[in-house]
Amino acid sequence: MGKVIAVANQKGGVGKTTTAVNLSASLARLGYRVLLVDLDPQSNATSGLGMSVQDSASCLYEVLLGSTDIRQAVYSTELQDLELVPSATRLFGAEIEMVSFERREHLLRRRLGPVIPRYNYVVIDCPPSLGLLTINALSAAHSVLIPMQCEYYALEGLSQLLRSIQMVQQSLNPRLAIEGVLLTMYDGRLTLSQQVSEEARNFFGDRVFTTMIPRNVRLSEAPSFGKPAVLYDPSCSGSESYMNLAKEVASHGTES
Amino acid sequence: MGKVIAVANQKGGVGKTTTAVNLSASLARLGYRVLLVDLDPQSNATSGLGMSVQDSASCLYEVLLGSTDIRQAVYSTELQDLELVPSATRLFGAEIEMVSFERREHLLRRRLGPVIPRYNYVVIDCPPSLGLLTINALSAAHSVLIPMQCEYYALEGLSQLLRSIQMVQQSLNPRLAIEGVLLTMYDGRLTLSQQVSEEARNFFGDRVFTTMIPRNVRLSEAPSFGKPAVLYDPSCSGSESYMNLAKEVASHGTES
Numbered sequence: 001m002g003k004v005i006a007v008a009n010q011k012g013g014v015g016k017t018t019t020a021v022n023l024s025a026s027l028a029r030l031g032y033r034v035l036l037v038d039l040d041p042q043s044n045a046t047s048g049l050g051m052s053v054q055d056s057a058s059c060l061y062e063v064l065l066g067s068t069d070i071r072q073a074v075y076s077t078e079l080q081d082l083e084l085v086p087s088a089t090r091l092f093g094a095e096i097e098m099v100s101f102e103r104r105e106h107l108l109r110r111r112l113g114p115v116i117p118r119y120n121y122v123v124i125d126c127p128p129s130l131g132l133l134t135i136n137a138l139s140a141a142h143s144v145l146i147p148m149q150c151e152y153y154a155l156e157g158l159s160q161l162l163r164s165i166q167m168v169q170q171s172l173n174p175r176l177a178i179e180g181v182l183l184t185m186y187d188g189r190l191t192l193s194q195q196v197s198e199e200a201r202n203f204f205g206d207r208v209f210t211t212m213i214p215r216n217v218r219l220s221e222a223p224s225f226g227k228p229a230v231l232y233d234p235s236c237s238g239s240e241s242y243m244n245l246a247k248e249v250a251s252h253g254t255e256s
Numbered sequence: 257m258g259k260v261i262a263v264a265n266q267k268g269g270v271g272k273t274t275t276a277v278n279l280s281a282s283l284a285r286l287g288y289r290v291l292l293v294d295l296d297p298q299s300n301a302t303s304g305l306g307m308s309v310q311d312s313a314s315c316l317y318e319v320l321l322g323s324t325d326i327r328q329a330v331y332s333t334e335l336q337d338l339e340l341v342p343s344a345t346r347l348f349g350a351e352i353e354m355v356s357f358e359r360r361e362h363l364l365r366r367r368l369g370p371v372i373p374r375y376n377y378v379v380i381d382c383p384p385s386l387g388l389l390t391i392n393a394l395s396a397a398h399s400v401l402i403p404m405q406c407e408y409y410a411l412e413g414l415s416q417l418l419r420s421i422q423m424v425q426q427s428l429n430p431r432l433a434i435e436g437v438l439l440t441m442y443d444g445r446l447t448l449s450q451q452v453s454e455e456a457r458n459f460f461g462d463r464v465f466t467t468m469i470p471r472n473v474r475l476s477e478a479p480s481f482g483k484p485a486v487l488y489d490p491s492c493s494g495s496e497s498y499m500n501l502a503k504e505v506a507s508h509g510t511e512s
């Protein structure tokens with residue numbers, strides 16, 4: 001039974017998409033069957049894998065609002081064991097449309113149901129907000145992976161994210177666990193990076209992944225080639241750290 | 257009559273708050289009277305100025321929903337000519353509540369009306385989305401300043417932002433102009449920075465500010481001291497570039 005992991009943080013630019021894309025690709029390279037779901041209207045995860053959706057084709061927007069079965073919106077990628085449910089900018093309008101649906105917080109969970117058993121992991125990339133799309137991801141997920149940039153504003157936002165997670169655990173999804181907090185864009189030369197990562201470890205203890213993702217320009221070059229970094233430059237420090245993260249996630253087991 | 261500038265981009269982490277805070281502080285140091293409005297529920301601009309709102313005090317949430325007059329939510333800051341309308345996390349719930357208001361896209365514009373004449377500039381920090389809060393900022397503004405990180409994903413998001421700006425110009429605010437595109441976190445040593453900034457200048461021409469903001473760790477240290485960088489370390493490259501930006505914005509005139 002596939003484990004569903006939401007990659008979420010309302011703070012913008014902390015590395016959610018970079019993590020969702022490279023963790024999924026790394027798990028696939030380890031031989032796990034993975035589905036990446038792009039729940040962000042910006043559709044960065046979709047273009048990060050070199051894809052884009054024509055207006056006539058199906059994407060997550062049609063799946064959520066019910067006009068298409070999810071099986072028609074699953075696309076293959078360059079990696080054999082990685083498949084994608086893409087997003088498109090029409091998803092920007094989805095939140096307002098979803099407000100009127102019955103049990104609107106569980107739409108994604110219901111739509112994903114039929115395909116979860118085919119995969120070992122389903123990874124969901126979330127937008128930078130705590131709106132209905134992110135709430136849908138948190139109620140569909142078994143766990144939430146929280147990327148955190150080693151910066152002051154990113155640290156500040158964590159308590160609000162934890163309150164939202166607690167709210168979802170109480171009212172929508174009692175099984176939701178924290179997969180871990182991932183320190184991203186870590187630069188050992190900067191005191192700020194050292195201070196923020198120390199504070200995160202004090203606050204979260206062993207829920208902080210041992211793996212840290214270093215600031216590495218190859219990670220931000222890869223999307224312009226439409227490839228995850230682990231394919232664009234497998235031996236760079238960024239790719240190696242995401243392979244280590246995948247091994248750490250896999251060691252937690254795939255059971256939900 | 258005060259010029260209202262919205263600092264907006266749905267892409268997360270591109271430097272909206274850092275720009276809103278340091279541009280406002282720089283304009284104040286040049287002698288202009290400035291009001292900074294924190295429209296982001298994350299309230300980073302509020303904490304970036306060393307402030308936080310008690311549950312009993314008024315903030316933008318009460319102003320938008322109409323229970324408080326804006327004059328009761330304006331606070332002074334360390335800088336004589338800079339005042340702030342702070343935000344708080346209760347603003348996360350505002351968008352859903354605003355949906356049922358009459359002319360919900362113009363709420364901010366109506367609430368700001370009484371205080372605009374007291375200032376030369378009103379600067380609005382926006383959240384990383386294209387929801388009702390950002391639409392309110394775009395319909396209240398005379399112009400929109402677009403921070404753009406010199407990264408691939410940030411470049412990709414621009415066409416969606418321009419479509420939304422056009423939509424607002426056609427249906428909500430025909431006077432809305434583009435103040436300019438600001439290149440942020442520029443690192444001259446990286447080919448990616450050079451390529452992206454070249455592409456932005458090809459695409460936007462002279463609407464790209466001459467001033468570029470370099471990647472400078474002092475800019476990200478300043479918020480942990482509750483001060484804009486132009487007070488925390490006025491001589492660093494980050495602060496100097498924001499002073500240059502303020503001079504460039506001021507040269508466009510304060511007339512709306």
Ligand SMILES: Nc1ncnc2c1ncn2[C@@H]1O[C@H](COP(=O)(O)OP(=O)(O)OP(=O)(O)O)[C@@H](O)[C@H]1O
Pocket residue numbers: 011012013014015016017018019040044126127128184185186213214215216217219220221223238266267268269384407408409410
């Ligand atoms: N470890 C890293 N080293 C260098 N650059 C990185 C790293 N991780 C991410 N980036 C770059 O930083 C920017 C922000 O990362 P990304 O887009 O993954 O964040 P996000 O949280 O998904 O943003 P949003 O909130 O807009 O969804 C991107 O341009 C990305 O290429």
Ligand SMILES: Nc1ncnc2c1ncn2[C@@H]1O[C@H](COP(=O)(O)OP(=O)(O)OP(=O)(O)O)[C@@H](O)[C@H]1O
Pocket residue numbers: 010011012013128151152153154267268269270271272273274275296300382383384440441442469470471472473475476477494
């Ligand atoms: N020029 C710069 N050099 C170095 N760090 C910067 C620079 N500009 C911003 N930062 C840092 O990068 C991070 C993102 O910037 P900021 O929070 O201002 O972006 P934002 O667009 O407001 O994010 P959000 O989308 O979450 O509102 C912050 O931690 C900030 O301190």
Ligand SMILES: [Mg+2]
Pocket residue numbers: 016017018040044126127
């Ligand atoms: Mg993203």
Ligand SMILES: [Mg+2]
Pocket residue numbers: 272273274296300382383
């Ligand atoms: Mg911000």
